[in-house]
Amino acid sequence: KQEVTQIPAALSVPEGENLVLNCSFTDSAIYNLQWFRQDPGKGLTSLLLIQSSQREQTSGRLNASLDKSSGRSTLYIAASQPGDSATYLCAVKYDGQNFVFGPGTRLSVLP
């Protein structure tokens, strides 16, 4: 069964800290992996998309890495801000057209 897990489930940090969110997947035969942000009661906002042939992607203060062999991806957030507070979800695309989502990491950045 293709499963995606995320650790930690929740994280609280003071403003300015660098932090790492983890995503693990059981089946390494992936097409790509996408990181999303979700604010309470809202839809998902795409942050970064990593193809299976790539090792990392960067956008502003965000950096996502992918290690297919170990079934892991990390999302690094530099110099965190209170506006970064949200739930962060990773989603893995396998053969077929659906994404398998993790349960998310709920991040709180304290001013």
Next chain:
Amino acid sequence: DTGVSQNPRHKITKRGQNVTFRCDPISEHNRLYWYRQTLGQGPEFLTYFQNEAQLEKSRLLSDRFSAERPKGSFSTLEIQRTEQGDSAMYLCASSPRTSASYNEQFFGPGTRLTVL
């Protein structure tokens, strides 16, 4: 606004009633997806359209659920004889016409369904 839109944003209904949700994808996107999300969980895939053809359906999509995309543009998701367990956020996403490996999905704001 050229993003994915969904209507209504909120729906409260009584158990046993039928409800229908609408999704308008980004105009040049030929792929459309429906997901369901319950509190504290990630979205779960329901179904996928490429143009007007429904190509994949999850086992989560019971007989009471039906989805259509008649002209390959907007899509509707209908739930018949709603049950309290159907209460969830229903999310729609679309994806552009690209190779299968580059399937970045863009999500709408969701429709929150509450079944009383």
